[in-house]
Amino acid sequence: MLLPMSPTDSMFLLGESRDHPMHVGGLALFEPPDGANARDVRAMLDAALARGTVAPLLRKRARRSATTLGQWGWDTDVAVDLDHHVRHDALPAPGGTTQLMELVARLHSGLLDRSRPLWEMHLIEGLTDGRFAVYMKIHHALADGVSAMKLLRSALSEDPDTTGMPAPWEPLVRERPALHLVPDPPTSSAGRLDLPAAALRAARGAAGDVAGMLPAIAATLGRASRGHGGPLTLSAPKSMLNVPIGGARRFAARSWPLERLRLVAKFADATVNDVVLAMCSGALRIYMRDQGALPTEPLIAMVPVSLRGERQETKAGNEIGVLMCNLATHLTDPAGRLDTVRASMREGKDAMRTRSSAQILAMSALGTAPLALGMFGIGGPIRPPNVMISNVPGPSTPLYWNGARMSALYPLSIPVDGQALNITCTSTDEQIAFGLTACRRALPPLAPLLDHLDDELGDLEQAVGL
Missing domain, CATH: 3.30.559.30 (Nonribosomal peptide synthetase, condensation domain)
Known part of the structure; x- marks a missing residue:
């Protein structure tokens, strides 16, 4: 299904070029849980890749067609090649902050592939202090900086003992088939009047805006x-x-x-x-x-x-x-x-x-x-x-992914x-x-x-x- 895209969101696609990438990103640093290392975290992410599930937001692909009169819209249920979107990188020696920032700068420079959903995630290993990093970028047409940070945080927990957590690209709750229910009819005259009254209030609000x-x-x-x-x-x-x-x-x-x-x-x-x-x-x-x-x-x-x-x-x-x-x-x-x-x-x-x-x-x-x-x-x-x-304010408590504590979260714009x-x-x-x-x-x-x-x-x- 192709859904319309708002003019504000489509501006980020119309204004994009090789010299003007239009995606936001985040760099998160994690400390592996006790007794584990970055290889163990990679194994958990590889298991998530094998499951092959992707959250609805990250299945949306930007597309134009005759039905939208050439305007950008969202193809809402696209098959996702996770091996393209989720990648592994390793830092060159000595694996310090300078090398990490240089790698992320290069990753942030590249355009996202418009023939696919507009996001990527990179697991970065090789930090000398034993931590691992996750860099994720998402097109500004799909999410602004506030919602992009919330998307990344939504995959985390405040409980260090929580296990079996989904990867950042997976649905937070396993998706189930939608139930098509017939709504109950209103049981009173007051109920029947609620909808017109709400519509009238909305119309008045719109008129006031204009x-x-x-x-x-x-x-x-x-x-x-x-x-x-x-x-x-x-x-x-x-x-x-x-x-x-x-x-x-x-x-x-x-x-x-x-x-x-x-x-x-x-x-x-x-x-x-x-x-x-x-x-x-x-x-x-x-x-x-x-x-x-x-x-x-x-x-x-x-x-x-x-x-x-x-x-x-x-x-x-x-x-x-x-x-x-x-x-x-x-x-x-x-x-x-x-x-x-x-x-x-x-x-x-x-x-x-x-x-x-x-x-x-x-x-x-x-x-x-x-x-x-x-x-x-x-x-x-x-x-x-x-x-x-x-x-962009965030939570005041520590956040974890399957026991790995997020020690830093840096935004890229x-x-x-x-x-x-x-x-x-x-x-x-x-x-x-x-x-x-x-x-x-x-x-x-x-x-x-x-x-x-x-x-x-x-x-x-x-x-x-x-």
Whole structure:
């Protein structure tokens, strides 16, 4: 069956090329359970391969046909060649972090095969400390960063003694034939009135969205013209980050105790996400200054905001709004940068608070338009925001796969034309991990940026009196 694909999701297919892969990914590191090693984990994954079962989301293949008038749709029940999608890799000596990041950067550079479901998973062995790694990538048309991280975590357990767990590509519960039940008729006049009343409420909500759309967009333009926080910026400076990109990638990642960021946020009356943005601000300031490429005007970050409710967490596709944040990279004082970030994000959240999801998506479309045009090689009068910075919170407890503890989870994302660096964070087991994905041709090595993030967190702690 071919199901329609939303215009937002299809944009990631239409804008993809060899130099512009459109997939997100995750790198998870695991410690084998006591008495086991990476070879034992490989044996468990090989057993899962032999079972040959695949979750419904990962059986979907992007396809166009006459029935969709040439538009992209989802073929929902495709035969999956697991030997193609699940692969084994080994690190070269000495098998350290540098070799792991270089391998993952190469894996993240390659396009997914559109004739198949749009995902891959790699089991990586050969780490000198005895751990093993799992790298998974999935096309952005199929899942945004939030749902991709949830997909990976859904295969894990908080119980280290749980065994017999499915592999990340398998259904969480063995699929059973659907039962076609005839619903019971309503038993009262109140029941018969429920459906029309719900439809009427939905119609009123849709009408309200349409009526509020033009005022929402007008307000967005007004805020941007005054330099206030919101879904659109008109003040992003030209920088080394805002250039055409190639297909090769750089990747670097590191984790910090989440409690350190919480304490800074508490003492500064800010949020953890504000602290993440302030760390990135200080780190980018030094990184670009060392290249002789720091703009005199402050960098502007695009910050994705998930619009998913609790019932939508496992839904495929993309439900994302954006806010633009002034990173205050023109200021030398870490406390001043954090204050500016906090004020900018509060302004943006205030602008969204009274809007519906549909209105927020329309407002966000204005902000992302320069990047969307760049995906198709079309320039515009407005420069895109300088860098994407996102933060995907996760569980605070340790997670395990068949007794193997996940010791780190690093996200990988998508650089695009006009935005050669993407910084994505995710937290798990009381650690927050920063994943830096960049165009290899546009930017120098990213390892110094990790050191600058560490220095900036220390400077922020000192600035708030910790």
